[in-house]
Amino acid sequence: MSWGLETQSLGGTWTSGPGAVLQTGGRLVVFDRGTDNAMWHRWQLTRNGAWSDWGPLGGTWTSDPDCALNAPGGLVVFARGTDGAIWHCWQEGPDGDWSGWASLGGQWTSGPSALLQTGGRLVVFARGTDNAIWHRWQLSPNGDWSDWGPLGGTWTSDPGCALNAPGGLVVFARGTDNAIWHRWQEGPDGNWSGWASLGGQWTSAPSAALLPGGKLSVVARGTDSKLWQRSQVSTNGSWGSWTLFGGTATSDPDVALNADGSLVVFALQPGNAVAVLRKYWVPDPAPEPERTTVPRLVGLLSSQILPLLQAARLQLGQIANTTGEIRSDRLRVIAQDPAPGASVAVGTRVNYRVELAQQLQGIASIQVQNRHQQGRPVEIYVHDSATGVWTHKGSLTIGANSTLSLSSGRIYTIVAVDPGLTNCNGRPDNVSCQRLIWGARGDSEGVPVTLTIF
Missing domain, CATH: 3.30.10.20 (Trypsin Inhibitor V; Chain A)
Known part of the structure; x- marks a missing residue:
């Protein structure tokens, strides 16, 4: 097996990297900042289906957007305003009306990164004027927000965030060494680890997602302008190597899960149009059969x-x-x-x-006699090769006999069915019913034969 890369352009001309999420109902939605510095979005009309036109959400913004679902299942989009604060706009439920824009305050030198954490509470991360990562979170599902809290470090990119398999938060950022670093909780509302490096040399912010099966995957743009990916090799386990995802990006990437659980990456490409990049397995050619x-x-x-x-x-x-x-x-x-x-x-x-294999002697007629050892009656059936059907020739009580005439040029099978046999259902083609079975070729000039049932 090998990887193939499918790229779909969503068009437009944009002045920031995109933000994307899988909304309720399995439809992807993407947000971006236009040449008017307003927020715009485009969404799939059906699960894994065609896309709508771009629709405006207004405002004047100075960063990449990011987006998440809220507890009621509506969309929430975040961006940095001209005042340096983080602002957000939301729906009260799936496909609901949009609220106005509301400020979350602060002074920030990056765009935001947000997600819906375990328990239905939103959390948002941003880089402060001190170049450290800070975060703010809802105190209850769809409720009020905490104050901003520090997570330290010195960073040179927007943050990215995801949940890990135990349900804790993980935040990613590019360090002063241009490597990707991350910090995590071991579970919901858990203590934070120290910062740990994932290495590499990167020219963008990272973006991450929790894949089906509980493994984190992070994507960033390399010095070759191509997108690269690093994933955990087991659930909440160690990390594999950086591997080429493919595609050329001119912005920070943003990752989301598709309706089928596959990873999709949104990024600007040359020309500043938004593109969706999806990797898929290409099966190896089937080996020649022996x-x-x-x-x-x-x-x-x-x-x-x-x-x-x-x-x-x-x-x-x-x-x-x-x-x-x-x-x-x-x-x-x-x-x-x-x-x-x-x-x-x-x-x-x-x-x-x-x-x-050997032609049977022609038989003009057959006399069948019933001398059943247990004294039971039998049913006589004849199969005619010309018609292909079984014909019931009547019952034969103990001691009785019956003469069957045969037509020339046909093959006959004569069966005595004993309903008293184990597993007999009364059918002549059931071997469990056959007290006697005999074959003959009909011939009007042939000899008579006597068959005795014992």
Whole structure:
């Protein structure tokens, strides 16, 4: 398997990196700052479907936006205003009306990063005038906000944030060494770890998401302007190496999960249009199946076929048998598919057609006598090769007999059904019912035969 990259342009001309989130109902939405410095957004009309036109949300902004869901399931978008404070605008529920813009205060030198944490409370991160990371959070679901609290460090990018598998917060930022660093909680409202480096040399802020299965993944733009990705190798475990995600970005990336759980990345590309980049697995070409040669079956008895097919690593297919005979040692193969000598994949099914191996002596009539050892009556059935159906010829009580006349040129199967046998359902083609089974070829000039049921 290998990775493929699908890129979809969402158009427009934008002056910031985008912010995106998967909203209630499984539809992606993306926000960006236009050439008028106002906030605009575009959303999928259906789950994993087509996109709306860009729609305005107003304001005058000086940073990349970021977005999240709130506790009622509505969208919330954050951005830095001309006053240096972080502002936000929200919906009260899925697809609800938008509020006005409201300030969260502070003086910030970056755009915000936000998410809905465990317990339904929003949290927002930003870089202060001291270049440290600060955060502010709701005290209750959809409720009031705390004061801004410091998380320290000296950073050169917008922050990025995500939840980890235990439900704690994780914040990411680029350091003065241009590496990506992160700090985390071990669970909801837990204590914060120290800052730890994820290495690399990066020219953008990081963006991160918690993948299905509980592994974090972070994306950043490298010195080659391409997007790179690093993920945890196990749930809340150690980190793998940085690998190329692909695509060329001219802005900070923002990641989101698609409706199917796959990671999608939003970023500006040359020309300043927003693009959605999605990675997908490209299956390796299927290996050529191992092949074998079909043996010659024509002329052999049906009882000889299975060992030959097994030796050639082939499977038994359909057997066309219109004779009425069920004993394989009395049936000879007269045609087969695939043909003898054909090169086929191992495991191919081989079908064949049979006829009676030795013509039975022509029989003019059959007298059936019932001398059942347990004294039970039996039901007499005859199968005619011309019609392909079973015909009930009546019941035969103990000691009674019946004469059956046969037409020339047809193959007959005569069955005595004993309903008293175990697992008998009264059907003549059920071997559990057959007290007697006999085959004959009809011939008006043939000899009479007597069959006795014991």
